Amino acid sequence: MSRQFLAEGLELSGGDRGVVAVVAVVALAALAVGYVLLKEVLAAGQGTPKMQDIAKAVQEGAAAYLNRQFRTLGIFVVIVFVLLFALPADDLAERIGRSLFFIVGAAFSATIGYLGMWLSTRANVRVAAAANDGEGGREKAMRIAFRTGGVVGMTTVGLGLFGAALVVLVYAGQAPKVLEGFGFGAALLAMFMRVGGGIFTKAADVGADLVGKVEQGIPEDDPRNAATIADNVGDNVGDCAGMAADLFESYAVTLVASLILGTAAFGAQGLLFPLIVPAIGVLTAVIGVYTTKAKAGESGLSAINRSFYISAVISAVLCTIAAFAFLPSSFADLNGISDAVKATSGNPALIASVAVIIGIVLAGVILWLTGYYTGTEHKPVKEVGKTSLTGAATVILSGISVGFESAVYTALVIGAAVYGAFLLSGSVVVALFAIALAGCGLLTTVGVIVAMDTFGPVSDNAQGIAEMSGDVHGEGAQILTELDAVGNTTKAITKGIAIATAVLAATALFGSYQDAITQALVKVGNVAGDLPVSFSNVVFSPNVLVGVAIGAAVVFMFSGLAINAVTRAAGAIVFEVRRQFRENPGIMDYSVKPEYGKVVDICTKDSLRELATPGLMAVLAPVAVGFGLGVGPLAGYLAGAIATGTLMAVFLANSGGAWDNAKKLVEDGNHGGKGSDAHAATVIGDTVGDPFKDTAGPAINPLIKVMNLVSVLIAPAIVTFSIGDNASDPIRIAIAVVATLIIIGAVIVSKRRGTAIADTPAEVVSNGTA
Template identity: 85%
Template sequence: MSRQFLAEGIELSGGDRGLVAAVAVVALAALVVGAVLLKEVLAAGQGTAKMQDIAKAVQEGASAYLNRQFRTLGIFVVVVFALLFLLPAEDTGERIGRSLFFIVGAVFSATIGYLGMWLSTRANVRVAAAAQAGQSGREKAMRVAFRTGGVVGMFTVGLGLFGAAVVVLVYAGQAPRVLEGFGFGAALLAMFMRVGGGIFTKAADVGADLVGKVEQNIPEDDPRNAATIADNVGDNVGDCAGMAADLFESYAVTLVASLILGTAAFGSQGLLFPLIVPAIGVVTAVIGVYITGARPGESGLSAINRSFYISAVISAVLCTAAAFAFLPGTFAELGGVSAEIAATEGNPAVIAAAAVLIGIVLAGVILWLTGYYTGTEHKPVQEVGRTSLTGAATVILSGISLGFESAVYTALVIGGAVYGAFLLSGSVIVALFAVALAGCGLLTTVGVIVAMDTFGPVSDNAQGIAEMSGDVDGEGAQVLTELDAVGNTTKAITKGIAIATAVLAAAALFGSYKDAIEKALVEVGGVFEAQDFVAFTPNVLVGLVIGAAVVFMFSGLAVNAVTRAAGAIVFEVRRQFRDNPGIMDGTTKPEYGRVVDICTRDSLRELATPGLLAVMAPIAVGFGLGVGPLAGYLAGAIATGTLMAVFLANSGGAWDNAKKLVEDGHHGGKGSDAHAATVIGDTVGDPFKDTAGPAINPLIKVMNLVSVLIAPAVVTFSVGADASAPVRYGIAVFAVGVVVAAVVVSKRRGTVIGDEPADPPSGSPSVPAQATVTDPVQARATGGTA
């Protein structure tokens, strides 16, 4: 791909600017629709005073956590803003724009996350209140939960599309480079919110289950369990705030890749068509949200799937029509493309339409495939539930096996979509643009996808509020149980689709990475050597292995963080049961605030290490080994990350729904040995599906964007007059040192429950460091518990 064909020479005509302005208006219309849905959700009844009190406690805990998290992340944002300003750019305007829109991307990502949390903590009590009416209130409860997600979905597509449109209007040919900063800001914040929220929610969930369900034999959301409020808070800061930010950054980064490659492949029309596709997605998202409703006797999952498929078909028809209406029949009619491409390529409208259709079909296939492996009505989860009859070990083994198997099929499907899009053209740059357009096609459904994801934690919280208040029983409780199980499946589906977007965007960004290297080489008098990027070259293979290893390290750090935080929760909940006997007989209230404080502090403390690993590892590889090994690094991270993310998400989802099956009366029901076995499986799966697995998606894109941004600097210090081995290796050594220090500090916190419990809030007893407590007598002597 030659640099001379890229966006810098492209100017937008008056008609082009009018089209971009129209796209911006569509984006603003999405925000208006979101506001209308927001008003509708908030108009629903809030149930009894007791239900409202519980919801208020969840609201306060979630807001307090995110406010503290944003203050912590503000430091990272300022530092990265300064570093971005120092990186090479075409001119000062591009450097300023890239840095400023990094801030914009980060703020938009944070806004989407905060909105997801804010609304879900208000919708949960409304869903519970609707379910009080039993089966007659089922449809309303489902509608409130799904339209809550619809609000977040509309703001996701609205802000993402509006930000991209504004950049194109202001910067025209330089827009793709400026959008690198926009995408990086969105991805970085999403990764931190995913990791922090995931640690919070699963520490509380695991701690609540281990002490409440397993040790005290009380229900999951029993108000006597001090971790219940923290568990409900965690659903919102992890699954709602974190996933909303995650899908927003998927949207932003896919647009970045499309615009960078589109200008090279299709000229000015390649800068505009990737904006038209998500604008169509706004229309289909509105349709998908409004038509969702369960028919009498129909399962909630079937209703949601039907809406998704209808919106996907509408997207396919409209995007195909747009491709043939906007794009010409030959490449020669496109402005700004090379003579070589114009002479050898076929019909750009056909290529664009086919690529978008591949992405839409991919979304539908992943929805079906993930639903099959995680839904309670299908054989895989039923088999996992059946293994509970022989104990927790077989539950865990069957869930791991299911995760491995489903990861293979999902990876093959995603790989097939990438390869299918790539085969649409014989030119590498056009083929890469087709891959990016496939990502845009997949994301035409993102409004419905976000609604599906938010549906899960809202339903889960609604069930928790109902159980804690005791004001919903009988048919109403059954409605909420059904919606909760549907939510588990929809969350797993959205995670599968999110990782698919990561792979498509990352594959497309390889083109931008190669372009950045070529341009830098031209400026320093170097020559691009393709053999430096061949996988069988030892240094490239080393980079590939390191990229795969980083995914394992990142996943291990995330799971260990949950282990440590959950250990602190277990100690605190046990202490409260032991020191306050009135909790069990209902005469004394648990100290919910203590558990929320522990989760907040521990999750924020654990943020730094995974974040530094994601940013510093590609810097270390790039400056230490070179641009070829860095390409291998990215390939290894993408391949391993795809398999790991799907494995973790589907195993966790299957364990969770297997537990739901037993709680619904199968294999002995609640309180049976089978139930205890599935609870253990669920606690293992919690950090899998809600912490480590989902965080891999933004991890891949953060590492890709860091690589694209540093590639010119790596070349500058490696080739030509400004080459400096001491500077280059000094940067690499510094990056390695930061990663090593962060990991060492993290490991010193201990990983075994009882080794080093986190300092409890003021007034709580503590266990001395390195004292492994295993005996009740010793526990009381040391201030700990068994």
């Protein structure tokens, strides 16, 4: 393998720095637009005093949870900062920059997550109040809900783009290495927020449904259920804070992969073009947010989809124009690239524009495909709804079938996009850059995607506040029910798009991992940068296939740990809510108010306690495989994790979404409606699907990228301890053994907690939580 991946000593001209400065200004403009939307949302009316009291309880619970979570994660961030600083780097400036921007990436991810929570807990009551305004209430409620998401979306693109532009301005040719730290910080925080928030929200949701709906026969958001406030809090810390951080890290990591590969493929222009594409996305995001308006008689989902497609088409056109205006028509005209790449045939402008369009088209296809499998108006969900007539078992079986089938088609579509981008060039480095650009193209729509995702929990919370307060009736209640069903589908769609970005980013990072290995080999004396046999002959090497199997297994273990954590926490909630009903009979006739705070506290403690094991596995499993088995098996590990993670994430998200909307279908009056046996069956299906779609499934997205970034970061150290004068098998093996023992210990501790919470409710009362 030649040194075609290297782009050392790359310098930016004055004009290049001007382009980056313009991108940074566009990023700041995105933040300004987000502020304008924020003021608009907060200017809306907040409804009755009772509605405001409920919203305040949700706000306080969500803020308390995230504050405790950030204090917990702060310790972990400090430890990783120190470890990152200890990893090899070309010079001290790079080492300091990588570690500092790890903190910046983590801080940005936390900021966006907190903003998503803060605003959504204030928008929910405003959406409920708007729906109750009579004529025009539907349009007003939908606008507030979507523009709440627009604030978070504009902040996501603004901070992500500004962070990347700042690194490029300061570090120029060293920017890709420093950005590894930025992306790693964003991905690590997002994974923790996804796991913790997911456990919180689904523990409360499952506990509330099992006792309230199934056992007591009361509505979903009935104020007599002690878990209702925790359920509404969970929507915000899981779906708003967690998903906002998730999409931000997708944005950041895709930019990181693009810039790493871009410098090798296109030189300085390859460092700049991946910044230009998302800058165009800022404009199209603004258009998408402001054009979302449902026409009379039109479903809210149709209006949202239309805006998405409008912004996607505009992005495709503008990115194509930018590619031909900024990039040359021949590789020979590019500066700062190797002779091997200069000799590559093809048109860089055409390759870049087609790659971006592939990503944009992929987003549109995923939107349609996910909507088909999870929307109430399509056959799959209708079929799941019909199976409710024969009981909960058939509902669960049909939902699993929908998840499996949709995962196959989604994986094939993502695979087709990756392969299509790969075929754009005969040069591997250029082809990998094309895949990264496809990810950038997909993320030109990220502003609208975040708005779509936030729309779901805000609408769900609005319906909950309306039902708990009893102050919204008739048409207003019907509007909120419709928006909630639309939100279920938009959440499922954004999860599908998020896993697509994860695969594109991970595939591009896979190329970055090879780049890191090549450069490390050169530094230890392998001047040609030739890769070891175990890496270059991946398919035929048995130890690499072992790595594939381990990578796939980690995804299964991670998913199992997340679902089991929800099971344990939900069990504690069930016992607590049962205890309150049993010891306070007046709750049922509204003469006694439930103790909402106790349930919020249980969810908070359990979710934070469960963070450690999956987090340690994500960070340390690549370390154990890389140092223990070598760079080739670690490549296999990443391939196994990407492939299995894609299928698993889509399966979990879409089966859960189908179960949720099948329940909505029955609650709308189909198959016997609310209170029927069919309704009880779909409630069970929805309860099973809750940790699928909102905990384990979405958490796989940042998991894949965390493992890829860890591999890129540790690759030089693996090579150093494996080859050359500094090779040391005892040190290498010791690192692998320590990492493995920590993982095993964490899993054992997690499993010892058990799934059964307690034998009797009295044990739960005396012990607090299990």
